[in-house]
Amino acid sequence: MGLSGLTAVLEISFTIVCVLGIVFVIGIARSTRGDGPTLATDQAALGEREKTWFAVVVVLLVSVLVATIFFTPYGRSAGSDAQVVEVQGLQFAWIVPNTPIKAGRQVEFVITSKDVNHSFAVYNSAGTMLFQTQVMPGYTTKYVYTFHKPGTYHVLCLEYCGVGHANMQADLKVEA
Amino acid sequence: MSHNHRAPVIEPLGPGADLDRSRSLALRYLIASTVILGASGLLGLVLRDSQAGVDRVHDGWWYAIMTAHGLGAFVGWAAFALMGLSFWVLAQVGFPLRRAGAFLAQLTWWLMVVGVAGVVVTCLVFEFGGSWVFLYPITLHGAGVWGKWTAFFFSGSVLLVGLAIITWCLSILDTVTGPALGAVKKGIFNRLGVAMGFGYVAPKRFATESKSVPYSVIPLTVIAIDMIIATLPLAVLLVEMMVQALTPSVHVDPLLAKNILWFFGHPVVYLLLFPSVALYYLLVPRYAGRPLVAGNIIAVAWAIAVTANVLVWAHHIYIDYPSGSPQAALNVTMEPLTFSVTIVSALSLYSLFFTIFRSRFQWNAASTAIFLGLASWMIAGFSGLINATIAFDQIIHNTLWIVGHFHQMAFLGIGFTVIGATYAFLPQFVDKPLYSESMARWHVWITFIFTMYNSSIWMYQGLLGGPRRFAILPHRYDSMNQLAVPVSLIIGLAQILFAWNIIQTMRGKGVGRTEGAGIGSTRAIIVGSLVLTLASVGGWAAYRAQASTTSSTATPATTTTSGESPEFTAGKQAFASAGCAGCHTLKAAGAAGAVGPNFDVTAPDEAKVIDRVANGRNAMPPYKGKLTTEQIKDIAVFISQSEEGSG
Numbered sequence: 140m141g142l143s144g145l146t147a148v149l150e151i152s153f154t155i156v157c158v159l160g161i162v163f164v165i166g167i168a169r170s171t172r173g174d175g176p177t178l179a180t181d182q183a184a185l186g187e188r189e190k191t192w193f194a195v196v197v198v199l200l201v202s203v204l205v206a207t208i209f210f211t212p213y214g215r216s217a218g219s220d221a222q223v224v225e226v227q228g229l230q231f232a233w234i235v236p237n238t239p240i241k242a243g244r245q246v247e248f249v250i251t252s253k254d255v256n257h258s259f260a261v262y263n264s265a266g267t268m269l270f271q272t273q274v275m276p277g278y279t280t281k282y283v284y285t286f287h288k289p290g291t292y293h294v295l296c297l298e299y300c301g302v303g304h305a306n307m308q309a310d311l312k313v314e315a
Numbered sequence: 316m317s318h319n320h321r322a323p324v325i326e327p328l329g330p331g332a333d334l335d336r337s338r339s340l341a342l343r344y345l346i347a348s349t350v351i352l353g354a355s356g357l358l359g360l361v362l363r364d365s366q367a368g369v370d371r372v373h374d375g376w377w378y379a380i381m382t383a384h385g386l387g388a389f390v391g392w393a394a395f396a397l398m399g400l401s402f403w404v405l406a407q408v409g410f411p412l413r414r415a416g417a418f419l420a421q422l423t424w425w426l427m428v429v430g431v432a433g434v435v436v437t438c439l440v441f442e443f444g445g446s447w448v449f450l451y452p453i454t455l456h457g458a459g460v461w462g463k464w465t466a467f468f469f470s471g472s473v474l475l476v477g478l479a480i481i482t483w484c485l486s487i488l489d490t491v492t493g494p495a496l497g498a499v500k501k502g503i504f505n506r507l508g509v510a511m512g513f514g515y516v517a518p519k520r521f522a523t524e525s526k527s528v529p530y531s532v533i534p535l536t537v538i539a540i541d542m543i544i545a546t547l548p549l550a551v552l553l554v555e556m557m558v559q560a561l562t563p564s565v566h567v568d569p570l571l572a573k574n575i576l577w578f579f580g581h582p583v584v585y586l587l588l589f590p591s592v593a594l595y596y597l598l599v600p601r602y603a604g605r606p607l608v609a610g611n612i613i614a615v616a617w618a619i620a621v622t623a624n625v626l627v628w629a630h631h632i633y634i635d636y637p638s639g640s641p642q643a644a645l646n647v648t649m650e651p652l653t654f655s656v657t658i659v660s661a662l663s664l665y666s667l668f669f670t671i672f673r674s675r676f677q678w679n680a681a682s683t684a685i686f687l688g689l690a691s692w693m694i695a696g697f698s699g700l701i702n703a704t705i706a707f708d709q710i711i712h713n714t715l716w717i718v719g720h721f722h723q724m725a726f727l728g729i730g731f732t733v734i735g736a737t738y739a740f741l742p743q744f745v746d747k748p749l750y751s752e753s754m755a756r757w758h759v760w761i762t763f764i765f766t767m768y769n770s771s772i773w774m775y776q777g778l779l780g781g782p783r784r785f786a787i788l789p790h791r792y793d794s795m796n797q798l799a800v801p802v803s804l805i806i807g808l809a810q811i812l813f814a815w816n817i818i819q820t821m822r823g824k825g826v827g828r829t830e831g832a833g834i835g836s837t838r839a840i841i842v843g844s845l846v847l848t849l850a851s852v853g854g855w856a857a858y859r860a861q862a863s864t865t866s867s868t869a870t871p872a873t874t875t876t877s878g879e880s881p882e883f884t885a886g887k888q889a890f891a892s893a894g895c896a897g898c899h900t901l902k903a904a905g906a907a908g909a910v911g912p913n914f915d916v917t918a919p920d921e922a923k924v925i926d927r928v929a930n931g932r933n934a935m936p937p938y939k940g941k942l943t944t945e946q947i948k949d950i951a952v953f954i955s956q957s958e959e960g961s962g
Contacts, residue, residue, distance in 0.1 A: 299713075
């Protein structure tokens with residue numbers, strides 16, 4: 140599943156959960172409006188039920204964990220025919236090679252930083268983020284990605300790096 | 316509506332209990348932090364308006380204001396206010412400050428005030444813009460905007476705030492382990508265990524003389540222990556940064572520094588949340604007129620929290636995994652641990668909501684703030700769980716989604732306990748009635764509705780990939796930025812109601828009416844909020860309509876490029892691809908960077924450009940080796956021939 144698929148999952152599940160939450164909160168608020176006696180006897184039972192709720196929460200959390208843990212950006216390695224693209228981030232520019240990238244072939248970005256923390260974030264021409272990865276001085280970060288469509292892709296910096304942070308942009312040319 | 320027939324849930328303290336110390340300290344904290352709220356809120360308004368193109372602030376100042384706003388609102392307001400309110404919460408449940416605790420509390424106040432003042436001065440006078448997380452080594456790379464002494468004094472000021480946190484923790488621990496605890500075994504570890512609520516699970520091992528420890532004591536003990544552990548390494552890093560500012564040969568591994576920062580940066584969020592929980596545990600039962608619904612399981616959740624809190628920091632750096640480092644493995648390990656720390660929120664929300672459920676909850680401004688705070692805590696918890704999941708974090712990390720999430724959490728989920736507690740406690744602190752209940756209700760509702768609205772805009776922009784911490788956002792976010800202008804303005808105006816209510820209450824202008832009627836009725840407030848919402852959306856729509864007509868009729872400025880030399884054309888391309896526009900202004904290149912010299916003004920000749928590009932100077936990096944000699948020459952031709960006025 141690509142990031143756009145994950146985004147869709149995120150948007151839909153977040154909306155549903157928020158709506159359920161709001162309905163629950165309104166229900167609690169309305170339950171205080173009645174004029175009858177309060178359910179004082181509920182006290183102990185509700186306290187006991189908290190154990191059940193504990194179990195429910197644990198099950199829910201484990202489910203989310205199991206369902207998502209395989210979609211991390213870690214541990215991807217490039218094939219032998221991957222194009223290696225060296226990128227350097229510095230205050231306040233991305234130094235990317237002028238040679239165009241070939242579409243449909245794996246790219247191994249080898250990214251370093253000259254000075255402070257940066258984040259290499261690539262967007263398509265529609266403004267959708269395709270991926271991002273952090274870069275820090277003294278370390279090399281590798282990210283493997285395949286551009287399927289030729290065109291111009293846009294790089295932003297997504298880790299605050301100083302006064303020129305918003306200007307730290309570059310273009311990546313991808314050819315057929 | 317009177318509820319006098321019901322026995323008070325929190326027993327009043329016996330005569331002779333020394334509440335005055337706790338009361339006067341809590342009031343002092345509250346006043347100082349509310350002043351900081353006003354100042355940092357105003358800065359926030361400036362930031363949002365500037366992003367939307369209203370009164371645009373120069374980039375350097377925008378980031379300096381951002382830094383002051385973040386530290387000011389988070390630490391100077393929320394944390395500071397909650398530190399003070401915690402003394403009063405403890406006093407209310409039978410744990411007034413003792414002599415040592417009171418001394419430490421006074422010391423904390425001064426350290427905090429001086430530290431926050433230092434942050435404000437280094438940011439707003441000396442233009443320090445390293446952001447509130449001052450991610451190492453940015454403090455030491457001011458790019459010509461700030462220098463070593465600013466870095467030195469900024470780090471020193473944050474260090475004072477760090478020391479304030481530690482002295483506060485000690486004052487809390489002194490208070491909760493005192494005789495009020497009634498621990499049977501007097502060893503310090505046993506007393507700490509009792510104060511953390513272990514007696515609910517192991518009543519014999521952690522026995523108390525008469526009654527169990529009050530629930531509000533538990534989260535305060537937990538955070539006091541954790542913040543000492545979390546702050547000490549950061550304090551060492553801050554000292555290192557002060558030394559490095561003056562002695563550049565000293566340095567730290569950036570990945571280690573990042574881990575140290577977040578080892579502090581995660582628990583410091585709970586320095587806000589856990590005292591808020593203590594307030595919720597105190598006030599919700601009071602307004603519901605019945606004890607907190609809580610099974611013993613809640614003590615288990617807090618035992619998980621005290622441990623997991625200091626073992627989950629890596630969820631802030633999920634997308635850091637440089638080659639050859641164990642960071643990816645650490646990140647994966649900390650995802651389930653992060654999940655486990657949410658259990659305490661899930662159980663607390665259960666306890667608090669079901670304490671309110673079918674009670675005769677007393678609805679007033681204070682209790683409404685508390686209730687809406689709970690609702691916000693739950694909603695922000697959902698987005699927090701998304702942030703805690705690596706798969707989702709890679710989408711929303713460092714986007715405006717995060718900004719939306721934490722404004723919802725910090726300003727509503729946490730801030731509303733401060734605001735609710737202010738309305739509930741201020742009359743007790745000054746022994747005068749609240750000035751206006753209606754005004755307070757309006758303040759609470761408007762702030763809630765418009766902060767939710769404001770946060771939703773950010774979260775939506777973040778899902779569209781909108782980056783956070785951009786003085787100027789890419790144009791595709793313009794429309795949403797403009798929508799946020801009236802929204803943030805209304806939030807700001809609502810805080811004037813808060814300030815006025817506090818001032819008038821302290822001046823003794825209140826009449827002591829408790830019910831909201833007429834203009835303060837819920838119906839009036841809902842209608843009023845709807846009108847405000849429609850007005851803000853309508854104003855935005857009208858503005859957009861007008862803006863689109865203007866832009867479609869305006870002739871776009873185009874530059875004719877006929878008759879260019881090949882060097883000029885090649886230079887123009889190289890200027891763009893090398894990222895010169897990131898820092899420099901040159902109209903002919905459409906460049907508006909504000910870090911380095913503006914070429915339209917300084918108009919350097921060819922030789923000078925060749926030298927500077929090749930060899931660099933100050934913040935300007937050398938490009939020899941990155942660009943060919945030919946490219947550098949082309950850039951020089953392009954710049955020298957296209958400066959404003961050079962024809």
